[in-house]
Amino acid sequence: MTVFKCYMKILRQNVGMIIIYLGIFFSVALVMQMAAGKSENSLYANASIDIGVTDEDQGVLAQGFTDYLGSIHNVIPMENDPEVLQENLFYRNVEYIVQIPADFYETCILGDTPLKVTKVPGSYSSYYVDQQISSYISTLRTYLAAGFSPEEAIQGEKNEVHEPVTKLSSDSASSDLVPYTYYFRYIPYLFLGALCYTMGYILMAFKKGDIQKRMEASAISVRRQALEGLLAMGVIGAFLWFLGILGVAIMYGNTFWGSPLFGYYMVNTLLMLIVALSLSYLIGMFIPNSNILSGVANLVSLSMCFLCGVFVPMDVMDKSVLKFSQFLPVYWYEQVNEILSRHHTLTPELLRKIQVSMGIQMLFAVVFVCLILVVSRYRKEG
């Protein structure tokens, strides 16, 4: 196993670079997953502000309006004294002040006079409050015009507002992404980046000077040397894959292992690894020196990841870009990943889509291996 051991010894020189790629991968996956964990609803709910309210009316409608604001924001009752109001706004005790006039029903509901409000200049939250007030008044106006009593109008409005909102996802599937979605989405970057670099480095070492000649003239057959090289590549790939799976096991534990789809994730990442291995070997054959190795590794991994929905979700990508991406293997990996992350069970149609995407990944790997064989043969005969 002389050649195998030599691969491993040369790999040792690259441990630092592999750790860097692993570090980047785990950090990005973790940060993105944490950011995605906060739902948009909760973010919206958190955007409540302190609102000062002066109520000169003290009627049912004014109270209903104050209650409505209180259901969204933190309402602070205030004395209608301009000096007190200005002071509270200046010290940011409140961001927004609503002054309900004594004849609230007549002036603001029946008439078109807007409510007097004062807000912190440039506050984005204030715009939302403006919209909420405008929407509330117009709903109330509609109820009252339809003959409802003020109490009924307030109750009707309340029911309307608290109706649960369903957010529609662009692909009409469930919007509940599994927690390890981003982890698996970024795995191609780890595989491509780390393998392109290490394979390029190792192959470059074996190509240097007359090393290849010396090996061909030795007492170990070229076939055995190639097999030992392949074994070494397999071990390196398997180690990287194992680290990837170990990472998901540590970070998500039973959430991942308990999923009925975890097997698909394993197969999909394994296929991606085989594609990355064959592609990185092919690229490694053309790298002439170490100066351009790092550049090529980054170019291949980053460009493919940007084009195929690793860093930018496919939903927001241009259709023409996606059409081009179909000629790249990572696109098909991400297709499978998208299906798995959005569904807890697979319908026959989804299963078929997954099988097709996995099959295309395998085809890519076969094409890369064929190209490797052609290039090797051409070089040997040339």
Added chain:
Amino acid sequence: MSTNIVQIENLVKRYGSLVALDHLNLNISEGEVFGLLGPNGSGKTTAINCMLSLLKYDKGVIRIFGEEMRPDNYQVKQQIGIVLQNVAVFDELTVYENIDYFCGLYVSDKRKRKELVEEAITFTDLNDYRKMRPKKLSGGLLRRLNIACGIAHKPRLIIMDEPTVAVDPQSRNKILEGIQKLNEQGSTIIYTSHYMEEVEQICTRIAIMDHGHVITSGTKEELKKMIKTGETITIEAVPLSPENLADIRTLPHVFDLHYEEQVLTVRCTGARHNLIRLLNYLQSQDIPFGQVSSELPTLNDVFLEITGKQLRD
């Protein structure tokens, strides 16, 4: 009579219309340091590559240790060591690891290999550098490492293709001494070079190649006897007229002369008193002269006379 361990018969190798080896014939006996001498492009490296089955050839037979050499004849390959023109070591491995790796391509037994690697390190005097990586070694040390990688498994036949290219004189001498020592230990050596001094110094038999075939071969003494030049006399700062040059040309044993910028070069056949006769003529004509030197023929003279061109052309 020693046995031929390398026999090459009618070897032809073409690259399109270019004939790299043109019916090459060679016989190398066991225990020889066989020099393959020739200018760049004469076919030396192609011949070596064919011998090692690194190149397919169009015609001919190569037998090593009595067996036909084929890419899959690992029995034969096992007994051959190679030291190639370009340094072939891994920059990523230490000196020890490099020798161990290349030795490992021949010897699988770990314990035996360890002994062999240690011997190779001692032989090439690389003990102080065993943990260093090649990038930190000087050119001479790198060449020694290249040799250690090729000889660690103690091959019967060592093929060295210009192993001293771009090496300082001190390291070169060390390498040449090492090669002689390897030969004394029983290895047969094929040594290619375009440095005639090296070949003259270490080779027991020499073949001169040009245009893909052997022009002549023999011991250095035999080769020198083959040519007309027995002595080359050079006289500096000597003012000569055309009449003087004509007179010198008629002196006994002189067969060629060259006069340029007051430097006279006279080539004579092997005979006694050539120099005395020439100096007597200059004194008789009252012609002053500077430094005088007389040289016996070199392999370059042999090559020059046979091919009509300098060895380093």
